[in-house]
Amino acid sequence: MNLDPKTTAFVFPGQGSQKVGMGKELAAQFPPAREAFEQADSILGRSLSSLSWGGPEESLNETTNTQPALFVHSIAALRVFQSEFPDFQPAFMAGHSLGELSALAAAAALSFEAGLRLVQRRGELMKRAGETSPGGMAAILGLDIAQVDAICTSASQGTETVQVANDNCPGQIVISGYAPAVDRAIEAAKTAGARRAMPLAVSIAAHSSLMASAQADFSTAVQASGIRNPAVPVIGNVHAKPLASVNDIQADLAAQLTSRVRWTETIEYLKAQGVTAYVEIGTGNVLGGLIKRIHAESSRYAFGEPADIESLQKPVE
Numbered sequence: 001m002n003l004d005p006k007t008t009a010f011v012f013p014g015q016g017s018q019k020v021g022m023g024k025e026l027a028a029q030f031p032p033a034r035e036a037f038e039q040a041d042s043i044l045g046r047s048l049s050s051l052s053w054g055g056p057e058e059s060l061n062e063t064t065n066t067q068p069a070l071f072v073h074s075i076a077a078l079r080v081f082q083s084e085f086p087d088f089q090p091a092f093m094a095g096h097s098l099g100e101l102s103a104l105a106a107a108a109a110l111s112f113e114a115g116l117r118l119v120q121r122r123g124e125l126m127k128r129a130g131e132t133s134p135g136g137m138a139a140i141l142g143l144d145i146a147q148v149d150a151i152c153t154s155a156s157q158g159t160e161t162v163q164v165a166n167d168n169c170p171g172q173i174v175i176s177g178y179a180p181a182v183d184r185a186i187e188a189a190k191t192a193g194a195r196r197a198m199p200l201a202v203s204i205a206a207h208s209s210l211m212a213s214a215q216a217d218f219s220t221a222v223q224a225s226g227i228r229n230p231a232v233p234v235i236g237n238v239h240a241k242p243l244a245s246v247n248d249i250q251a252d253l254a255a256q257l258t259s260r261v262r263w264t265e266t267i268e269y270l271k272a273q274g275v276t277a278y279v280e281i282g283t284g285n286v287l288g289g290l291i292k293r294i295h296a297e298s299s300r301y302a303f304g305e306p307a308d309i310e311s312l313q314k315p316v317e
Contacts, residue, residue: 001085001312003301007276009092010106011291012074012099014261017284018066022304023073024053029306032083036076036112040068043113044120048072063130063204067098067123068116074102074282075112077304081281084309090279092242092270094235096287097166097207097261098122100252106281107230109249114225121221125214126204126257133213135205136179137165138186141172142195145264148173151192155185165207166261169293174200176208211257219254240265267294279303279312 027034027049037049051060052069059065081088095103098119105115140148145167152162152175162177162185175185182199189197205211227249233242236252240262243249267290270278277299280287288300302308 001088003088003277003279003312005088006091007274008090008279009094009270009275009277010078010090010103010279010281011287012093012095012102012106013070013280013282013284013287014095014097014099015063015066015070017282017286018060018070019283020053020055020057020060022052022069022283023049023076025306026073026076026080026304027053030080030083032079033076036072036079039112040072040116043116044068063127064120064123067119067126070098070283071102071105071116071119073304074099075105075115077281078106080309081279081303090232092233092235092273092275093230094266094270095237096263097237097256099282099287100234100237100256102282103234104227104230104243104249107232107234109228109230109234109243109246110225118221118225122214122218122257125217126206126211129211129214130202130204133205133210134179134203135177135208135210136182137174137176137200137202137205138182138198139172139174139200140185140189140194140197143173143189143192144170145173147192148175148189151185151188152177152181155181155188157181157184161209163208164260165205167264168261169264169267169290171195171293172290176205177210178205207257207260209258215254215257218257219250222250222253235266235269237261237263237266240269263290264294267291271295271298277301 093103160178160181162181165176166174186197238259285302
């Protein structure tokens with residue numbers, strides 16, 4: 001393997017990366033992965049592994065299932081990586097939204113059980129918020145972040161607010177908030193010359209003020225989760241800066257559900273620290289595609305399936 005730990009970051013995917021079959025082949029071939037799925041089934045008291053490996057897709061896409069499934073596959077893949085390359089420790093870790101919790105568990109700031117229970121609670125609370133305070137989300141393509149921030153400000157009227165939820169990469173931004181405000185922002189984005197501005201098929205207005213009730217209860221769960229100082233610096237979603245202490249982590253997670261995911265800034269920070277290679281630990285390579293748009297000269301690898309061990313020599317394009 002030609003990766004240099006000093007210039008490598010591990011990144012962990014969030015919702016949208018899930019797929020039926022995730023982790024199945026990895027668990028079949030590698031005991032550390034199989035044990036992670038077995039532990040998860042025991043902790044949760046249900047067969048998350050069966051749902052991850054066999055679906056149905058509709059059930060897997062429910063946020064109360066999607067979030068723990070992605071977390072478990074990421075940690076299962078990490079354990080395989082560590083068993084194959086035991087002396088390798090990256091310089092940084094980062095995760096997109098839910099993936100931040102995977103990164104914290106990977107950095108030993110959370111135990112596997114505490115992390116999984118926290119992820120499960122996060123999914124439950126977000127589902128509840130989507131039912132009690134439904135809203136909408138939309139993808140805006142082809143405008144820069146300053147333009148979309150201005151559009152959200154003008155589209156917000158009174159208590160009907162909309163805000164940037166995910167700054168994924170240049171030209172790809174997701175907004176979130178009250179449905180009427182999201183609709184106004186979509187029309188304004190089209191007028192401003194967006195390549196595409198389209199609503200997403202969700203009622204959960206993630207990373208917006210509509211998550212306030214969920215955030216309060218999630219913060220309580222965070223306080224009780226036994227967070228430790230991370231063994232590897234984890235870049236937080238809220239400020240795109242390293243979370244170096246328990247207080248840093250608790251403060252970041254206490255604002256995560258109502259704040260934007262600063263993914264573009266996260267990768268720009270890692271680039272400035274000398275990171276040149278990214279390994280996406282878990283399901284798919286969505287983050288690799290985003291990173292290519294932010295840090296084009298970097299090397300990007302996926303690590304979630306058995307074949308990825310052999311292909312670590314070849315970056316994902």
